[in-house]
Amino acid sequence: MRGTGKEGMDGLRRRRMLLAGAGLGFLQAVFAPAASQAAPALPGPLRQPAGMTPRAARGFLTRVVRAGDRLVAVGERGLVVLSDDGGRQWRQARVPVSVTLTSASFADGRQGWIAGHSGVVLHTTDGGESWAIQTDGVALAKAALAQAQGLPDSAAGRERSIQQAQRLVDEGADKPLLSICFADANRGMAVGAYGLAATTSDGGKSWVPCLNRLPNPEGLHLYAVARDGRTWVVGGEQGVLMRSSDDGASFEPLVSPFKRSLFAATPTRNGGFVLAGLLGSACRIEPSGGAVAPIALPAPLTILSCIELLDGRVMLLAQGGRLLVSSDGVVHFTEQQPPRREPLTSLAEAADGGLVATSLGGVARLG
Numbered sequence: 276m277r278g279t280g281k282e283g284m285d286g287l288r289r290r291r292m293l294l295a296g297a298g299l300g301f302l303q304a305v306f307a308p309a310a311s312q313a314a315p316a317l318p319g320p321l322r323q324p325a326g327m328t329p330r331a332a333r334g335f336l337t338r339v340v341r342a343g344d345r346l347v348a349v350g351e352r353g354l355v356v357l358s359d360d361g362g363r364q365w366r367q368a369r370v371p372v373s374v375t376l377t378s379a380s381f382a383d384g385r386q387g388w389i390a391g392h393s394g395v396v397l398h399t400t401d402g403g404e405s406w407a408i409q410t411d412g413v414a415l416a417k418a419a420l421a422q423a424q425g426l427p428d429s430a431a432g433r434e435r436s437i438q439q440a441q442r443l444v445d446e447g448a449d450k451p452l453l454s455i456c457f458a459d460a461n462r463g464m465a466v467g468a469y470g471l472a473a474t475t476s477d478g479g480k481s482w483v484p485c486l487n488r489l490p491n492p493e494g495l496h497l498y499a500v501a502r503d504g505r506t507w508v509v510g511g512e513q514g515v516l517m518r519s520s521d522d523g524a525s526f527e528p529l530v531s532p533f534k535r536s537l538f539a540a541t542p543t544r545n546g547g548f549v550l551a552g553l554l555g556s557a558c559r560i561e562p563s564g565g566a567v568a569p570i571a572l573p574a575p576l577t578i579l580s581c582i583e584l585l586d587g588r589v590m591l592l593a594q595g596g597r598l599l600v601s602s603d604g605v606v607h608f609t610e611q612q613p614p615r616r617e618p619l620t621s622l623a624e625a626a627d628g629g630l631v632a633t634s635l636g637g638v639a640r641l642g
Contacts, residue, residue, distance in 0.1 A: 331356050331367035341623055341626070376390070377392070378465075393412045393451070417444060419444075422487065436487050453468065458502050496511050507519040513536060516528070536556070538551070538552040547561055555578075557578060557591070580621040619632045620633045
């Protein structure tokens, strides 16, 4: 699937950055903002369905997740592929947009959501067979501005909130959502570049911007959101780290042991969380009290994805396809070499226990 013009050059640049293993440079290339527009309009990829191709499962895919026993992988130019046999065979789903899709979350085997560029959120009620747009960056920006302008004149940070929201409106639908997480069929949260963030309590029928609830006054990029029960955590640029213990009603800042970006987050079965990112930045949030402790990795690797396996082990996916595994409650990690070396982008565990990974060249089982 070769591109032409600026989009083709941008795609080539992204591939080269990831192949070079430059985690931060890759993200900056993918998420660089477009030029501001005086009269923002929906970009073409938000109005154009994803092209159907027999090579969809070999495209540039960014994320793979479980949807019941099914696997769903998403990626560049609106690609969504489905597997019902543990990742051995894949077929493409029809998608109403052709923007890059970055993250997915399923509440069960049928209800699922995808987040992506241009602030888009997609929803499925049939396990990923078909998708509909729930919101986009233009709608989220307008809602954020209205929310900020509605704050009392005496509210702390009102002017900063208005300025931040006005920038989102002025620049149009160019801000990507980078991570999405749903607790159930109703409650979800999506976060993204320049502090863009929104929550829903009705399955995405309405998305409410929550910039004013997050301790992120500089509008730093938010790369990862995860939850366990009523606890939510968000990690992002320059080690920004925050936690909510009241189901997202409010967030408190946490002191990160690193000032480097956190790209991935996962809950653990003891009620804690693991976050990891640039050049060996990894930490765990303890289940009680929210204390943050650094995790020593065997090498200063940039982590792009992390998951907890069904057997309780936690696995980190590093640049270049290297896998780090912890079997002692995320105190120590050791390297586990996958059967093949290539620049992988995310991991999921199939229903049969097999590992499935996405990459620049598609999606496949690791063994």
